[in-house]
Amino acid sequence: MSLKVTKPIVSVNWLQKNLENKNLIILDCTIPKVTEKSNTHNSDEKLQVKGALFFDIKNIFSDTTAPFPNTILTPKEFEVKAQEIGVYKDSIIVCYDDLGIYSSPRVWWMFQLMGFTNVAVLDGGFPKWNENKFPVENQKKKDHLKGDFEVNYQPEKIKFKEDVLTAIKNKTILIVDARSKGRFNSAEPEPRNDVKGGHIPNSVSLPFNEVLENGTFKTEAVLKEIFKKINPKKKSFIFSCGTGITASVLALGAEISGIKNYAVYDGSWTEWGSIENLPIEI
CATH class of the missing domain: 3.40.250.10 (Rhodanese-like domain)
Structure with missing residues (x-):
């Protein structure tokens, strides 16, 4: 049976304990604040939680043709892109960002909107994870199989x-x-x-x-x-x-x-x- 989250946030200790779970998908949801010029996730030196995937809110999981930033994708577009990053029906998703709590709740809400509830935000994000000296790695692209995620839209x-x-x-x-x-x-x-x-x-x-x-x-x-x-x-x-x-x-x-x-x-x-x-x- 797949691991289930019982609350919408999880602690860094919980994530560290379940880090090797085969159904776990960790998403680095970092975006720079609108007032900041630097785009930190482009750096080769950027560290991430071990095993994390970069979830590109701005360029992949938003409608880039829309007149306003961060416009939500259509349910079908979201389904396809979530499958492409390897999300399955029985996945458990943990979202985090580099600022503690900033952009990761947006991704949590996106999945809620699309009817996927086995998702939580890492409370304290990467700063809290790093503070505890839990496993990190340099950010890198990973090969993965296409998932079977399905949207159940919640308008x-x-x-x-x-x-x-x-x-x-x-x-x-x-x-x-x-x-x-x-x-x-x-x-x-x-x-x-x-x-x-x-x-x-x-x-x-x-x-x-x-x-x-x-x-x-x-x-x-x-x-x-x-x-x-x-x-x-x-x-x-x-x-x-x-x-x-x-x-x-x-x-x-x-x-x-x-x-x-x-x-x-x-x-x-x-x-x-x-x-x-x-x-x-x-």
Whole structure:
């Protein structure tokens, strides 16, 4: 029987214990922050968790023809590309990134969206793994067999511009923005010059780093209090951010808290702040 994850995050100790499991697929989901110029995963010197595969969010697992960054693939495209990297129906996937918790929850959410639930994020990511002196290797391409992964698309986990427009006036839905408070209030400039400042009307601010501590998620009890404080009436959540990356951090935090009624706005603020005639609050 294939190994199963019982929670959406796993510890570095758990991963080290199960490192040789034949069904395990470890995905290095690192992307540079939008404010950073360097692209660390291109370096020949880059280290990774032993046995990891590089999961290219930007160039392979996003629609590169779309007008906005990190646009999700169609279910069929995702299925084909997941098969190409060797994902099977009975795989167990662990996602991590070089920043602790940043882009790996996006990949966790992608697989959730595609109906694959035997997936978790490595809490603390590569920094925590390396700190414990667990096995690492230089990043390298690996040959692998084509997998038999199948998509079981879960459309309730994703929202689009039209959904958000409707949600603004829906008192049973809460839109939560994972960007910094400065960007939310237009006190800080957006990293992309062609994107307006401000936020979606009736949304609230919860910067993604407020659910983290030293590169790992805060405890389940603390996370429950955070989400209860901003949403005492238990409305459904729509999580937004800049391009859908850190919104997924909040989605994972909600999942850890036992919350199920949430979705990610795929276009997020880069789409909203780029389109004319959409309502904006400052």
